[in-house]
Amino acid sequence: MIQLIDSLEPGGAERMAVNYANALAKKVGFSSLVATRAEGLLKEHLAAEVDYLFLKKKSSVDLQALIRLRNYIKKHRINTIHAHSSSFFMAILLKLSCNVKIVWHDHFGNSEFLENRPLWILKWCSLGFDGIIAVNFQLQQWAIKHLWCSRVMYLPNFVDLQPSDIPFVMAGTSGKRILCLANFRPQKNHGLLIRVAEKIHQSFPDWTFHLVGKDFQDAYSESVKKEIGQKALENTVYLYGSTTAVEKVVRQSDIGILTSLSEGLPVALLEYGYGGLPVVATAVGEIPQVLSPESGMVVPSGNESELVQALTQLVTNEELRRKMGTHWKNEIQLNYTQEAVMERYLKFVLHGTK
Incomplete structure (x- = not known):
């Protein structure tokens, strides 16, 4: 075949x-x-x-x-x-x-x-x-x-995340990293993610955002970079481009996020769960059907305030992060391997x- x-x-x-x-x-x-x-x-x-x-x-x-x-x-x-x-x-x-x-x-x-x-x-x-x-x-x-x-x-x-021999060391403080696995396309709505990062940074300056995905060097990615600069978030929002060392990226992160305007069933969502990350994601595609309240938080697409509120709950509650991450990992093992x-x-x- x-x-x-x-x-x-x-x-x-x-x-x-x-x-x-x-x-x-x-x-x-x-x-x-x-x-x-x-x-x-x-x-x-x-x-x-x-x-x-x-x-x-x-x-x-x-x-x-x-x-x-x-x-x-x-x-x-x-x-x-x-x-x-x-x-x-x-x-x-x-x-x-x-x-x-x-x-x-x-x-x-x-x-x-x-x-x-x-x-x-x-x-x-x-x-x-x-x-x-x-x-x-x-x-x-x-x-x-x-x-x-x-x-x-x-x-x-x-999902089938395999360990990689490629070195990959993330910036920021261990235990305080928020990961977005998404190529730089308009449907992924990185602009909303940057605005959320600004709000989180104001309350929790030690937490950082890590954007991993292909940069097509187009007007969309330039607008994302411009907004990061305008908001002075260069030491809060880090861009990495594409990598095959996804397992290492997930392992170094603490919360997974997707701010998409539209999705099918995002592989990134499953990769977060495979690594035991709790998730905040927008209610698009199959996400509301597969991500239970015990595994993560689903908010309306485009709703900045609810995204900030959901992230705040996870940032301030390590036990909640652990419980949701464990539950989502178990769901992945049962249904998405x-x-x-x-x-x-x-x-x-x-x-x-x-």
């Missing part, structure tokens, strides 16, 4: 493609990951047993890349492609000349704004899907309503069940 993904830069869909490839290497005869457009930091997280191919795709319809993929499929006698996010288009082009099953995995992060989602190319391509996996209930219902595929399954993301998800996945993909 192939995991097809456009790049291996750190991101939710990309992490899941790697996680599935690694998990399948232990369960099926041949597990492969194929990156179409770009490689990235996550390549080093592929297990040694996972076969890997980089297509160097340069355009939407790159015939040379398509031929390379077709030859690879034939060489390894592959009959199933698990296409993540926008890689479905290449999978469909391949299916025109190759007898393969396609399972499409919808990781769409703007699930609060599905009415604005481009539809028609995806709708026509869905005729060639043998199944759809959605990362939250909203996306499942959207696919059932709008796409032409009869088999649609909601399957939560799972490889063992919890893969049995349902294999039944759906290999045996055709829902």
